[in-house]
Amino acid sequence: MNKRLLIVAHAPSPNTLKLREAAERGARHPDIEAIDVTVKAPLEAGPDDIRACDAILLGTTENLGYMSGALKDFFDRSYYAVLEEKQGLPCALYIRAGHDGTGTRRAVESIVTGLSWHWVQDPLTLRGEWQDFFVDQVEELGMYMAAALDNGVI
Template identity: 35%
Template sequence: MKTILVLYHSQGGTMDGMAHRFARGAAREEEVVVSLKRAQDATLDDLLRCDAIAIGSPEYFGTMAGMIKDFFDRTFQAAQDQTIGLPFVLFVCAGNDGRGAISQIERIVAGYKWRKALEHIRIAGRPTEADFLAIEELGHTLAAGVALGIF
């Protein structure tokens, strides 16, 4: 079985809802195990064991949530040679922007040499049901691709 790590942080609950919808979509693919983890609880082992990673971060002060950065800080040195080419997707929520969080995360994952599997999702403002459906589809598409070995 292949594993997708869904790594996220949420202070106010918005990203919590988005990450759960992503995981629900991914779980529609029976051949894939979905590991949904708050960044603060995720370990190096979680990263080394996954076949793809989905990162869900709110934008705080123009950049990613501190706990997402903390996960990168904790894992980079040990994981950097072992996760080259890991497929990733990124979804961000924000009050009105989100581009700062995306560009900062892109810079970091370029250091790990991970591969962008699908287009990012950026939600500015309160997510609508259409946004949640798009996130669920992103999860399902990633999982289907991982199961088929496309990514």
């Protein structure tokens, strides 16, 4: 049975959509065969999606020094519903930050700590003006998550 990677990423602009697509492209790398990938916007995802996955990759914009309202809504609707049963869930995060992303990172880390999810790497913060290499970094993160899940590393 294939393991499942859930990507929940807010993509309100063409550039952030490129990031979500890059995460999916990386996760669906042709060398990674035994992983099912589900990609959802935060307002479309919920507790059932979390229950069905073996790892989760989160993506958000920095909004007024905080995570996107859409990702916060996802956590609000899902937190207590999965709190007990999904402890230890491997997770990763990328932040598209126009400034420094510190507040966004702290906010998501606080929720992830409360859920007792397990970080597979430090959050990836894509700071400042848009850079095309952000896409490569997120694609690599998606590929890493799927490959690690496929190989039983996470």
